[in-house]
Amino acid sequence: MGKRYSETVEVPFYHCDVNGHLTLPAMLGMVIKTSEAQSDALDRGKEFVTNFGLTWVITNYEMTIKRLPEVGEQITITTEAISYNKYFCYRNFWIHDASGAECVLIESTFVLMDLVNRKMSSVLEEIIAPYESEKIKKIHRGAKILPVAAGTFLPYRVRYYDIDSNQHVNNAMYFNWLIDVLGFDFLTKHQPKEIHIKFEKEVEYGHEIESWYEVDQETLTSHHEIRIGDQIYCSANILWS
Amino acid sequence: MGKRYSETVEVPFYHCDVNGHLTLPAMLGMVIKTSEAQSDALDRGKEFVTNFGLTWVITNYEMTIKRLPEVGEQITITTEAISYNKYFCYRNFWIHDASGAECVLIESTFVLMDLVNRKMSSVLEEIIAPYESEKIKKIHRGAKILPVAAGTFLPYRVRYYDIDSNQHVNNAMYFNWLIDVLGFDFLTKHQPKEIHIKFEKEVEYGHEIESWYEVDQETLTSHHEIRIGDQIYCSANILWS
Numbered sequence: 001m002g003k004r005y006s007e008t009v010e011v012p013f014y015h016c017d018v019n020g021h022l023t024l025p026a027m028l029g030m031v032i033k034t035s036e037a038q039s040d041a042l043d044r045g046k047e048f049v050t051n052f053g054l055t056w057v058i059t060n061y062e063m064t065i066k067r068l069p070e071v072g073e074q075i076t077i078t079t080e081a082i083s084y085n086k087y088f089c090y091r092n093f094w095i096h097d098a099s100g101a102e103c104v105l106i107e108s109t110f111v112l113m114d115l116v117n118r119k120m121s122s123v124l125e126e127i128i129a130p131y132e133s134e135k136i137k138k139i140h141r142g143a144k145i146l147p148v149a150a151g152t153f154l155p156y157r158v159r160y161y162d163i164d165s166n167q168h169v170n171n172a173m174y175f176n177w178l179i180d181v182l183g184f185d186f187l188t189k190h191q192p193k194e195i196h197i198k199f200e201k202e203v204e205y206g207h208e209i210e211s212w213y214e215v216d217q218e219t220l221t222s223h224h225e226i227r228i229g230d231q232i233y234c235s236a237n238i239l240w241s
Numbered sequence: 242m243g244k245r246y247s248e249t250v251e252v253p254f255y256h257c258d259v260n261g262h263l264t265l266p267a268m269l270g271m272v273i274k275t276s277e278a279q280s281d282a283l284d285r286g287k288e289f290v291t292n293f294g295l296t297w298v299i300t301n302y303e304m305t306i307k308r309l310p311e312v313g314e315q316i317t318i319t320t321e322a323i324s325y326n327k328y329f330c331y332r333n334f335w336i337h338d339a340s341g342a343e344c345v346l347i348e349s350t351f352v353l354m355d356l357v358n359r360k361m362s363s364v365l366e367e368i369i370a371p372y373e374s375e376k377i378k379k380i381h382r383g384a385k386i387l388p389v390a391a392g393t394f395l396p397y398r399v400r401y402y403d404i405d406s407n408q409h410v411n412n413a414m415y416f417n418w419l420i421d422v423l424g425f426d427f428l429t430k431h432q433p434k435e436i437h438i439k440f441e442k443e444v445e446y447g448h449e450i451e452s453w454y455e456v457d458q459e460t461l462t463s464h465h466e467i468r469i470g471d472q473i474y475c476s477a478n479i480l481w482s
Contacts, residue, residue, distance in 0.1 A: 013277065013407065014405055017404070023402050030255075033255065160259075161420065180402065205425060206425075
């Protein structure tokens with residue numbers, strides 16, 4: 001068991017969609033802020049990691065959503081660096097409501113990337129030790145993400161405000177492009193229950209991406225790919241209810 | 242003098258741009274949340290106003306920006322409903338940093354709009370009284386907003402997440418379109434010092450807007466118009482440093 005860290009915050013109206021539910025990009029921003037606060041509290045903040053010429057990159061999220069938090073709610077975000085192996089660090093996030101009920105579980109995979117050659121680095125003990133997470137041999141394989149077999153797309157230009165103060169496109173932003181293509185009717189009728197997403201390549205400012213999607217109406221699952229030309233930057237499956 | 246209401250909040254990284262400055266849409270979201278909190282505290286929240294068949298609409302902002310708040314800062318947002326006349330309510334917002342220095346002043350004009358016929362309503366005493374703002378005769382005329390005489394534009398589709406839990410496109414979102422057109426080089430070299438913006442017509446989901454702009458390099462002023470066809474939805478001038 002790693003150290004846990006919690007923050008209680010209010011869900012502001014400007015983070016909520018037309019249904020009054022916390023949006024996915026906002027939810028991811030809030031949970032990542034909690035893990036950054038834990039890192040700062042353990043003296044393993046951005047500056048410490050940068051001193052090794054490294055930066056944290058998220059490669060996967062597996063989300064289990066019982067219900068999305070709603071406008072005005074007080075929620076508690078808890079994070080724990082669960083375990084790590086040579087290359088991968090596994091961190092969980094939980095969102096609980098004021099009654100203590102679990103609303104959302106997010107299982108994530110982080111890697112350390114070399115700032116110069118943009119290649120994955122092995123996990124350094126100096127960086128990881130204070131989190132007290134378990135060292136394991138096993139590599140977690142998330143659920144297989146089904147491709148967009150046919151499908152269609154909408155194009156999106158990466159905007160100035162899509163680059164955050166960490167100097168690159170926060171991958172929470174990808175959800176703006178993934179979700180928007182599904183349209184008003186679908187999004188006001190359905191709620192996401194499970195999300196599997198894999199970030200394969202970094203989208204950059206100035207790119208115009210294609211947000212490909214298809215919806216399997218029988219299983220109520222949407223398949224998504226962020227592409228530029230033939231290159232897949234991100235793939236995701238979302239199970240809806 | 243009207244009643245004042247303050248909230249102290251931290252500026253999260255996901256609300257900041259590549260320079261580490263609070264973005265304009267995020268700043269406006271935060272200040273409006275403070276005025277909503279004041280209204281709730283005075284029992285003049287959304288439900289109370291809706292019971293009269295009305296809703297608040299913002300028609301103008303005049304912003305004076307000494308400096309934009311930065312990532313990780315604790316800021317105090319203060320709001321006061323200053324005065325009102327038959328149709329217009331004038332509300333100020335101030336953002337102060339932890340040392341008490343004023344970073345931003347936002348002077349705003351609110352009107353009450355009939356939810357059914359979408360026409361402006363006169364200000365009701367039942368709604369406005371608890372704010373204790375001054376009743377005046379005068380109508381404030383903001384600085385004249387210069388049009389886009391020549392200029393060029395980029396198109397933007399209104400996205401699902403641009404509609405907030407108040408059921409329409411939050412006019413803070415317009416800043417996503419206004420600012421983005423200026424591009425990375427300009428936006429990383431210049432800071433906004435004064436902003437005059439007028440919201441003339443509501444942009445709706447499904448619209449594709451044109452964000453027109455031109456930059457007067459001598460005065461370092463940008464002129465902006467959000468247009469659909471010949472119709473102007475919003476016009477703004479921004480003075481940069």
